[in-house]
Amino acid sequence: MHQIELVQVTKSYGAAHVIHGVSMQIEQGEFTVFVGPSGCGKSTLLRMIAGLEEITDGDLFIGGVRMNDTEPSERGVAMVFQSYALYPHMTVAENMSFGLRMAKAPKAEIEEKVARAAAILQLTPLLDRKPAALSGGQRQRVAIGRAIVRNPDVFLFDEPLSNLDAELRVQTRVEIAKLHQTLKNTIIYVTHDQTEAMTLADKIVVLRAGRVEQIGSPVALYEDPDNAFVAGFIGSPRMNFMQAAVAADGQSLEFAGVSLPCPTLSTPLAPGSNLLVGLRPEHLDEAEGVAFSARADVVEHLGATAYVHAALPDGAVVVAEKRKTAARVGDVIEMRFDPANMRFFTPDGARIR
Structure with missing residues (x-):
């Protein structure tokens, strides 16, 4: 039996349809991430759960129990919002225990659950402080602790790191991953940040305009995307897409000044047809393979890696260079790739396998 199952779920506000027939299964103990651009319906879907x-x-x-008409408090879920929503006049301990106190839980039980959650989240020395005396990361941990003390079957996180700076986001992301390893509860986590999705998830659900584009593990979505949207959204920098044409005799494929034998695919490429070739930035920095050249327009140095933005006659590509000496602006650089790393898409973005 699945821990959570959605069957053709829809959501409309009057004539505006925002969720279109979403179906999925989430297993016990699984860390599932809903990811997609702003306005895709991921937070709405979480709030429906x-x-x-x-x-x-x-x-x-x-x-296994239908929950459409069940009150939120009776669903066995606890939600952590983007805003911390802490009571400013209460201490950390009082904020964490608020739900239990409202439910009139025994005092000993409240103290035991708050102490356990505080130990897991490294909040024990802060239990007597008020939110004004905490950092942003500490406040978010208090909000998570408030959810933990309820001992839910399912944790729901709605973009919990959006209000944190870059360093705190990384730190808190690691803490959430450790929390999942410790508690082993089912987690559904909403984010627009594909890095969070890739690093945290057992399963990623990619959403666009209220529809599921693809569901799978981070590696599966990265290596075998179902369409150009998923291929471009998963991975940073995004996958490069280059215009390509099949020769009139159907024997060769031409793009970026390169001519290659037509690949053997389950769906043969029609002679004279156009398509998109996808190559990830790190796959354009091979020591051997098929080569083509382009002029470097912008170079972003990130220490061990440099992202080189290069111009092509009909577009641009980004190359992730790991060499000690990266290209400079204006250089004509040679890129090499293994044809096995190419992914093929129709002009409207459907995957060709």
Whole structure:
């Protein structure tokens, strides 16, 4: 039995349809990340699971029980919001225990659960402080602790790192990963940051305009995307897409000044047709392979790696160079790739396998 199952779930606000027939299964203990651009419906979908938004049509099951009409407090879920939503006049301990105190839980139980959550989140020395005396990262940990003390079956995180600076985001991301390893609860995590999705998830759900584009492990989505949207969204920098044409005799494929034998695919490429060739930036820095040249327009140095933005006659590419001496602006650089790393798409973005 799946821990969470959505069956053809839809959401509409009057005539505006924002979620279109979403179906998926999430297993017990799985860390699932909803990822996609702003406005794709990922937070709406999370709020529907939490019970904060009504489901227009379709079914939601948690633990095999239909939950469409069940109150949020009875679904066995706890939500951590983007804003910390802490009570400023309460201490850390009081904020974390608020839900238990409202439920009139025994005092000993409250103290035991708060102490356990504080130990997991390294908040024990801060229990007597008020939110004003905490850093942003500490406040977010208090919000997570407030969810932990409820001992939910499912944690729901709605972009919890968006208000943190870059260093704190990395630190808190690691803490959330450790938390999952410790508690082993099911987690659904919403973000627009594909780096968070890749580093945290057991399973990624890529959403666009209220529809699921692809579901799979981070490696599966990175290496075998179903379409150009997923290929471009998963990975940083994004995959390069180059215009390509199949020769009239159907024997060769030409792009970026390169001519290669037509690949053997399950869907043969039609002679004279156009398509997109996808190559990731790190795959253009091979020591051997097929070569083509382009002029470096911009070079971004990131220590061990430099991202070189280079111009092509019909577009541009980004190369991830790991060499000790990176290209300089204006240089004509030679890029090499292994044809096995090419991915093929129709002009409208559908994958050709």
